[in-house]
Amino acid sequence: MIANTIFFWIFSLIAVISALFMITRKHPLSSALCLVITFIALSGLYGLLSAKLLFVIQILVYAGAIMSLIIFSIMLLNVKEENLPKEDNIKKRVIFSSLLLLPMFFIIYLSIELYETYYFQDISSDFGSIKSLGLFLFTKYTLPFEIVSILLLIALLGVVVLAKRKI
Amino acid sequence: MISTQDYLIVSAILFFIGVLGVLTRKNLFIIFMSIELMLNSVNLTFVTFSRFFEDLTGQAIVFLVIAVAAAEAAIGLSIVILIFKNKESLNIDDFNIMKG
Numbered sequence: 001m002i003a004n005t006i007f008f009w010i011f012s013l014i015a016v017i018s019a020l021f022m023i024t025r026k027h028p029l030s031s032a033l034c035l036v037i038t039f040i041a042l043s044g045l046y047g048l049l050s051a052k053l054l055f056v057i058q059i060l061v062y063a064g065a066i067m068s069l070i071i072f073s074i075m076l077l078n079v080k081e082e083n084l085p086k087e088d089n090i091k092k093r094v095i096f097s098s099l100l101l102l103p104m105f106f107i108i109y110l111s112i113e114l115y116e117t118y119y120f121q122d123i124s125s126d127f128g129s130i131k132s133l134g135l136f137l138f139t140k141y142t143l144p145f146e147i148v149s150i151l152l153l154i155a156l157l158g159v160v161v162l163a164k165r166k167i
Numbered sequence: 168m169i170s171t172q173d174y175l176i177v178s179a180i181l182f183f184i185g186v187l188g189v190l191t192r193k194n195l196f197i198i199f200m201s202i203e204l205m206l207n208s209v210n211l212t213f214v215t216f217s218r219f220f221e222d223l224t225g226q227a228i229v230f231l232v233i234a235v236a237a238a239e240a241a242i243g244l245s246i247v248i249l250i251f252k253n254k255e256s257l258n259i260d261d262f263n264i265m266k267g
Contacts, residue, residue: 012177023188028196049218066240085193085258097190136223148234155238162245
């Protein structure tokens with residue numbers, strides 16, 4: 001239990017701090033690398049919540065595939081300093097949007113705090129494992145699973161069409 | 168001791184960091200990555216509630232959301248690359264063809 005607490009604080013602090021770094025960096029490449037750290041910390045949080053398959057999937061798909069795709073395309077475009085947009089009055093916009101967002105965050109914080117406090121009980125080691133989640137996906141959620149495969153096929157075709165066309 | 172609320176608060180903080188990134192930055196790539204961050208924070212909420220109710224539905228939904236996010240990233244990045252090749256710029260204020 002003590003180890004759980006310590007790891008929760010480590011992972012959530014890493015996630016929040018590197019997410020803050022992500023939105024403040026000037027060059028998109030450094031913010032993409034900060035986002036990779038956020039995703040790895042989030043996968044640690046999934047592991048603490050005993051979602052073992054999602055822990056692996058998050059590292060493989062998000063931190064591995066999607067982020068390397070983003071980093072690859074930033075490198076492919078060869079973004080230079082002069083291509084980056086000038087963000088001169090950023091302080092004004094940060095203050096304005098914080099004023100806009102703080103009431104919403106306060107409402108969500110209050111509604112979370114009003115929720116009943118629940119400390120996690122011990123759970124069987126089968127919960128969230130590859131076998132149980134796979135069985136669950138292929139029995140109860142077969143139709144959404146197949147529809148997602150069609151969606152991925154459409155995305156594949158769409159990328160090919162977009163890449164071939166000259167605009 | 169860590170309760171459900173701590174996970175939910177971390178997820179809310181990450182979501183609002185993502186919204187702040189979308190509202191304040193002008194760089195196309197950083198807005199795109201902020202959207203990815205918001206998707207991930209919602210995933211954390213789903214996994215927390217799945218552990219809370221000891222029900223695998225939340226994790227199944229996260230599985231599907233990750234697949235949808237992968238498709239979205241592929242399409243979005245190809246659009247970004249085409250836009251950059253056309254306009255030589257990453258500033259979203261330059262992309263006002265639709266007059267939105």
